[in-house]
Amino acid sequence: MIESEPDILMQDWEDEYLIETAIEAPRVWNTLYDEIEIQELKPNKYDEVLKMIKEYYIYDEPMIQSSKMHTDNGSVEEYLYLIRTWMKDTLSTVAVEQKTGKLVGFLICRFNELNNRDPEFSKDRVYEGTILRELQNFKHYLTKRGNAYKHNNVEKMLEVYSWFVLPEYRNKGIGSELLRNVVIRQLPEYGWFDIDVIAGVFTDKVSQKIAASLGMETLFDFVYSAWTIANKITGEKDEFFKEIVRDNYSAKVMSMKVNTSPSNHSYV
Numbered sequence: 001m002i003e004s005e006p007d008i009l010m011q012d013w014e015d016e017y018l019i020e021t022a023i024e025a026p027r028v029w030n031t032l033y034d035e036i037e038i039q040e041l042k043p044n045k046y047d048e049v050l051k052m053i054k055e056y057y058i059y060d061e062p063m064i065q066s067s068k069m070h071t072d073n074g075s076v077e078e079y080l081y082l083i084r085t086w087m088k089d090t091l092s093t094v095a096v097e098q099k100t101g102k103l104v105g106f107l108i109c110r111f112n113e114l115n116n117r118d119p120e121f122s123k124d125r126v127y128e129g130t131i132l133r134e135l136q137n138f139k140h141y142l143t144k145r146g147n148a149y150k151h152n153n154v155e156k157m158l159e160v161y162s163w164f165v166l167p168e169y170r171n172k173g174i175g176s177e178l179l180r181n182v183v184i185r186q187l188p189e190y191g192w193f194d195i196d197v198i199a200g201v202f203t204d205k206v207s208q209k210i211a212a213s214l215g216m217e218t219l220f221d222f223v224y225s226a227w228t229i230a231n232k233i234t235g236e237k238d239e240f241f242k243e244i245v246r247d248n249y250s251a252k253v254m255s256m257k258v259n260t261s262p263s264n265h266s267y268v
Helices: 005-024 043-060 062-066 073-088 130-145 148-152 174-193 205-213
Strands: 028-032 036-040 093-097 103-113 156-165 197-202 217-223 228-230 237-239 250-257
Touching (some): 036 174, 043 062, 043 073, 043 093, 043 103, 073 103, 073 156, 130 217, 148 156, 156 174, 205 250
Antiparallel strands (some): 028 036, 093 103, 103 156, 197 250
């Protein structure tokens, strides 16, 4: 049977549609309990991540929550701008509910080089919001003291920037799988680019425990209450971080080297 021209055109259209759909579809790294997919972060999820950060993350993440950044609109808007920038050129992952397509968690990471490092950590970077400015001073101090580049003798690495799971979806292994996925599946694929170190500032005792369970070691540990700023009225030193949630006492710089040998890739 010879196909008619309309049939051929329809088949060509369907083939092109399937190819475009495959290109646009996120890579699914793993599925938990046949319910939650661990996916690569695609542009169509950017706004959902930003919405989650604005509505939940800044009120829940210990370092940001205790700095009261939500009271400083300039800091919030600039932070959202930074997040969008990081998402555009990062190795980031999201947790998505299969049935509903709802975003329930994310892990934002970025590749950095020692001599071409993200200005987010530069002490010379001036931010719009005063609270964000002080937060970045704090993170710059931590990463200078816990120097993952020097410790691992490398000039480039993957750095964890933001990590979050909605409260009602916690205690299900989603947060653990987001980080584990990067360590055992995603980062090893970049071994050809001579990148085999992952590091970050972990601000919550749960995230610190998860990181340690995967083999990350603590390079520097700083107690929140020790970070002070001058009171503009009295001139005395006041604690910058106040009313920290869930008994989180310190922030840790942690890192590890990942086995990126192709023969040792694990996708279990």
